[in-house]
Amino acid sequence: MKRPIIIAGPCAVESEEQIIRIAIELKKIGIDYLRGGAFKPRTNPNSFQGLGDLGIKYLLEAKKITGLPIVTELMTIEQVRKYADEIDIIQIGSRNMYNYELLKELGKYSKPILLKRGISATYNEWINAAKYINNGKNVILCERGIRSFDLSTRNVLDIQAIPYIKKNTNFDIFIDPSHAAGNDYMIEPMSLASVIAGCDGLIIEVHDKPEEALCDKEQAITINTLKSIMKKINKLLGD
Amino acid sequence: MKRPIIIAGPCAVESEEQIIRIAIELKKIGIDYLRGGAFKPRTNPNSFQGLGDLGIKYLLEAKKITGLPIVTELMTIEQVRKYADEIDIIQIGSRNMYNYELLKELGKYSKPILLKRGISATYNEWINAAKYINNGKNVILCERGIRSFDLSTRNVLDIQAIPYIKKNTNFDIFIDPSHAAGNDYMIEPMSLASVIAGCDGLIIEVHDKPEEALCDKEQAITINTLKSIMKKINKLLGD
């Protein structure tokens, strides 16, 4: 079993200082990619929607300083045209999984696409959405929890997606335990479970001061917690 | 109780001859708006995706001949910029309810927007999506069935949405019984039920040769069936 890719970082890029500060700490503990939202789709149009272009600029600054490649969500064809060359993995959020025109545009670039599953998308719809992106070339699927009848957790992590996707497709599958759980205490057990079930990567929300995060602070873990999870993953994999 | 707006037409514009032929028949029975898909979001990237620009051209032709104003789905910012002036009601499909950048663009035009509910969107998310469109100005909400655990029908028509939206918001609410049921025999009872429950409009898939329809043929009703439903609605409303 090979070590899964670890993507980590804050929900949103909040300032140049914040993303650089966190990136430096994350670099030290050995993550593979830095994440941070510049364009934030939010249910309420009056909620903080991210720093936009400035957020991308700060992410690239953090990349220059730390050497960490970056993962961030793009939401429109224009954003893709503008930033596809500079971002290392383009994230497509669950709200845009059915945005087929956006998906088609992504197929024109050679960058890897992290395609999150729609909140109630069937496996079949998700796999078909991936095919809209240049017939699935360079697509990584990302399970991030499905909507259920129980609001005790934000969503339900469909961990069975891992063996399903591995058996029935050639796609890599990453897991986002943060948006599935919507809290911090489930991140460790769900990360370890996903790794042992065979996922190819994890994308985890981390903040050095979770209580001050501008979005999704309930689900952000500290850098120390991530460090401990990574140590347990390594042990699990026999290193 | 005022008579609801009736929008009817085929799932897709299939040819100039087809849409004009159907439009003429629908005009005779007194519908208010003609619908027909030019841009068709489809789960499978290899399914028929609509005639595109040509479809819009044929719809406008049908409008010129019959005088019927038209309703059609637009899927991208570019399509909105190109066609917002010519279409009478712009339909946003359930797959794009969370496509906030598209919604923001729509707010720049004065045309009515028929905003379909996402397949698993909560009332709160749906109402918030409407607010992305110029704070909800000119938005009509459209319930079209939600996803459930039972595949005996295509979706479950959430008819409670009618009293909920009427009581808690100022939006008009239309019902699409065709995509909820996914079959023809439920269209009449669901249409009548929606009218008596207070909906402001109905959008119904109709074809003069349902068995030959290029998409969603199971749920298309004939023009005669629609005529009979409209007669029953009028009787219900005491005309």
Place this chain on the structure above:
Amino acid sequence: MKRPIIIAGPCAVESEEQIIRIAIELKKIGIDYLRGGAFKPRTNPNSFQGLGDLGIKYLLEAKKITGLPIVTELMTIEQVRKYADEIDIIQIGSRNMYNYELLKELGKYSKPILLKRGISATYNEWINAAKYINNGKNVILCERGIRSFDLSTRNVLDIQAIPYIKKNTNFDIFIDPSHAAGNDYMIEPMSLASVIAGCDGLIIEVHDKPEEALCDKEQAITINTLKSIMKKINKLLGD
């Protein structure tokens, strides 16, 4: 279209005086059956669970005084053996739809059974459950809302169940708008919608002092509201 059967009464029999008082009022407005819970299945074991045997006694008293036949829920084989002869329609709640041993026992009596749909039961499971009761003889199906992802309402009334059951089975189908909506303001529109969609009966929670009801008070309507709904139903049916 024939007038649907109207079953009405309080969620729970709370006292002899209460059920008789309400029954007398309901008799005056012309309902067909009196309902009232004696055995109340409750999520929380510490909630009020009904008056039990005493509740049945008071219901029978109310029947004697008003002449109204009664509908009440039974939860165990013992209760069925004890009360099947005295109750006019035996209600089986959604929690017991899969309680096959109870269903088999019911098949030994000739009384009508009002079988509520399980909260996430498919049509197929529901119809099969009915067949456990003497192969469906004397069973009336009752749709009472299904569980969804949106807690804005208690459940989602699956009104499509009416045409589905009418087309695919020989069962009568009743609608319980009270447990679907979980509020009072949806009862009128949902009742009228169900009638026009072809339901054979309605079972509605009514209280003369809803604010004092011992259970489900949010969804109880007043006797006057029921009177007004019944008048509108009669008008709908052309009387």
Place this chain on the structure above:
Amino acid sequence: MKRPIIIAGPCAVESEEQIIRIAIELKKIGIDYLRGGAFKPRTNPNSFQGLGDLGIKYLLEAKKITGLPIVTELMTIEQVRKYADEIDIIQIGSRNMYNYELLKELGKYSKPILLKRGISATYNEWINAAKYINNGKNVILCERGIRSFDLSTRNVLDIQAIPYIKKNTNFDIFIDPSHAAGNDYMIEPMSLASVIAGCDGLIIEVHDKPEEALCDKEQAITINTLKSIMKKINKLLGD
């Protein structure tokens, strides 16, 4: 981390020879409890419903020969009264999670109860159901998959239930990967994931000739596969 309890055996006791033959093999590989259904709740009243009393007799025979304690489902108060003393862990199936009268009866005995989660039960309902059994004394909760909108798998294993139950209650939690997945190839990854996430036990359907099993043959794994899973669990736990 302590080694989880392993319960294994066929879906149904099919004959005296079958259950003894399988029990002997399972004993050799070191499982903790033998499972086998004598009373089988089935959606279709005409499906095989188990051998009933005879099934219990054969199970007890297998116990006598192998020394393996037994786990089996009971469905009625009568069955509980008859067999509570002889069964080592009484299983209550998901269909009976809301059967409160049955749960109350179980509280009168000192045997452990394996309480499966209802197919759409919230955590709150499940925990409350456990409290119906002598306020939760001797209850083990068992997650077995919840119903979703996607029928690619039988159900969705809600693995987040493990950290939720561990953090918020004092109950032990077991996982049934067989009924969640509904296929054989997911049993290994889901078992390992559940163990690493902290479950206290696993209940797995095993058959020595899965293709001949009288029920649920798609999800039965072979005894060899179980042996391999147990070896991997031991390795995971550092033995």
